[in-house]
Amino acid sequence: AQSVAQPEDQVNVAEGNPLTVKCTYSVSGNPYLFWYVQYPNRGLQFLLKYITGDNLVKGSYGFEAEFNKSQTSFHLKKPSALVSDSALYFCAVRDRNTGFQKLVFGTGTRLLVSP
């Protein structure tokens, strides 16, 4: 069975500082991994994905994520946080070997960036 863990309910960071939002996953085969962001009263917006190849994936709005197979992690990072990055972030996984098309999401991490 697929699963995703986001161990932090909330991450607080000051504007201009680097941020990290953690995600670990569990799949029986090889994963496709995704990060989404959700602003209040909106749907989820795709940020970036890992398929294969380079472990460092770059996405929208200056975000990037690092795939670590040995640690089964896919942490979201940004070198310099903005107040406007404050939102709810979801990590999601799909096992590419099972044929399941549905994404399994983590419970989300709220990012608060203070001025």
Place this chain on the structure above:
Amino acid sequence: GAGVSQSPSNKVTEKGKDVELRCDPISGHTALYWYRQSLGQGLEFLIYFQGNSAPDKSGLPSDRFSAERTGGSVSTLTIQRTQQEDSAVYLCASSLAGQGYQPQHFGDGTRLSIL
């Protein structure tokens, strides 16, 4: 271009009533998904449609929930005899089909409140 459109954006109804939620996916997207997001929870998969194939209904929580997709485009999620625990945001997503690495694109959801 147009994104995923959901209607209504908000629905308030009395316990025991039936409700219909509508999703209009992105043109050309043959895969369509319904999720439920409860307060403080992650996203719960409900149902998945892919082209003319039989839908994956494995996430529907009870037989009060059903969904259909007409003409491979618009989808309707129906909840019969609503209960207070059905209160949640119902999100629809669509994607290009065939490859599991295609990101899903979400609508802004329908916020359902059962009195």
